[in-house]
Amino acid sequence: MRTVACLIFDGVRAFDYAVINEVWSNRSTRPGLPSFDLRVCGPAGARVRLGGGLERVPDFGLDELARCDLVVVPGLESVREPCDPAVLAALRAAHERGVTVASLCAGAFVLAEAGLLNGRRATTHWALSAELARRFPEVDVHPEVLFTGEGDLWTSAGVAAGIDLCLHLVRAAHGQQAAATIARAMVTAPFRAGGQAQFIPSPVPEGTGRGDDALARARADVLAALDTPWTVARMAGLALMSERSFARRFVEATGTTPLRWLLEQRVLLAQRLLEETDLPVDAVAVRCGFGSAVSLRPAFTSRVGVAPREYRRTFRGREAG
Missing domain, CATH: 1.10.10 (Arc Repressor Mutant, subunit A)
Structure with a gap:
C-alpha cells in the first residue's frame, strides 16, 4: 500500500487533510520507512475550500483515485449538504477496481452516500453516529469504537481517531515498526486501546x-x-x-474491559517481538503471557488476521523458529 490518495472537495476538514499528509508524506526525518506516493485528488482544476478558510488546488483529478492502492476521505465540516455526484461516482469506481477506501470522522457519510457501507460495519464521531444510522439504516453503525472495518473499507471516529486509523492502515500494510516510527515523529501513541466511550461526556x-x-x-x-x-x-x-x-x-x-485490554496489549507485544526479534514463536508466546504458541495463535489470528508465523514471514521475510 504505497500509493495513497487524499480525496478533497469543498467542506472537508483541514485537520483531517493535514493528518493524511503527515502520515503518508515522505520525510527525511523518518528513515527506513517505505517510500509513499501521496496524491491529493479532487475535482479537476477546481480550487477546493477546506474548513477554516484554507484553500487547496488538487494535484490530480478524480479519475486518479482508481489508480491508487488506498483512498482516504477526510472528515466534513458539515454533513447536511449532499456530496458532489462526481465524487461519489469516482469513489464507487475506485472501490470496484479493488482500491481500499477509508474515511475519517464524518467522511463516513460520504462513503455511506456512495453506497459503499451498505451491510458493512462503520463508525463516525460519537455525536454524529445517531444521524448516520438514521439517514443510512442499511449501515451497521458502531458508535463505541475508535475505528472499524474489514478488508477494503474502513471508517474512524472523530479527530484523533483518524490518526489511529491511519496508523492502523500503515501497520497492516507495512508492519508495527513503520507505524511506530510515524507515531514517534507525530509525538502520538502508535496504538490506543479502548473506544469512544472514554470521550463521550458523562x-x-x-x-x-x-x-x-x-x-x-x-x-x-x-x-x-x-x-x-x-x-x-x-x-x-x-x-x-x-x-x-x-x-x-x-x-x-x-x-473496554480489563481482560480485553490485557489481551490487546499482549497481542501488540507479540507483533513487536515477531517483527523485531528472532525469538521462537513459543518464546514470544511465553514472553507475552500466552504460555504457548498454541494459546497465542487464536488470539493473534483473531485480531491481526493471520497466524503468528505467517505474520513474521510477511514482515521479516524469514522464519525464526
Whole structure:
C-alpha cells in the first residue's frame, strides 16, 4: 500500500487533510520507512475550500483515485449538504477496481452516500453516529469504537481517531515498526486501546481523579509484566480496589474491559517481538503471557488476521523458529 490518495472537495476538514499528509508524506526525518506516493485528488482544476478558510488546488483529478492502492476521505465540516455526484461516482469506481477506501470522522457519510457501507460495519464521531444510522439504516453503525472495518473499507471516529486509523492502515500494510516510527515523529501513541466511550461526556463520579491515577499505575504495572498470569482480581489489587469497582472504573476510563485490554496489549507485544526479534514463536508466546504458541495463535489470528508465523514471514521475510 504505497500509493495513497487524499480525496478533497469543498467542506472537508483541514485537520483531517493535514493528518493524511503527515502520515503518508515522505520525510527525511523518518528513515527506513517505505517510500509513499501521496496524491491529493479532487475535482479537476477546481480550487477546493477546506474548513477554516484554507484553500487547496488538487494535484490530480478524480479519475486518479482508481489508480491508487488506498483512498482516504477526510472528515466534513458539515454533513447536511449532499456530496458532489462526481465524487461519489469516482469513489464507487475506485472501490470496484479493488482500491481500499477509508474515511475519517464524518467522511463516513460520504462513503455511506456512495453506497459503499451498505451491510458493512462503520463508525463516525460519537455525536454524529445517531444521524448516520438514521439517514443510512442499511449501515451497521458502531458508535463505541475508535475505528472499524474489514478488508477494503474502513471508517474512524472523530479527530484523533483518524490518526489511529491511519496508523492502523500503515501497520497492516507495512508492519508495527513503520507505524511506530510515524507515531514517534507525530509525538502520538502508535496504538490506543479502548473506544469512544472514554470521550463521550458523562457525569464524573466523586473521587474519580484518585481512582484514575490508581488505574493508570495498575495498567503500567501490568504492561511491565505481561508474562504474569493476570486476573481481574489481581489487577484490582494493584489499584487497591475491589474487583467490581476496578472493572467498572476501568471501562469508564478506557472504554473496554480489563481482560480485553490485557489481551490487546499482549497481542501488540507479540507483533513487536515477531517483527523485531528472532525469538521462537513459543518464546514470544511465553514472553507475552500466552504460555504457548498454541494459546497465542487464536488470539493473534483473531485480531491481526493471520497466524503468528505467517505474520513474521510477511514482515521479516524469514522464519525464526
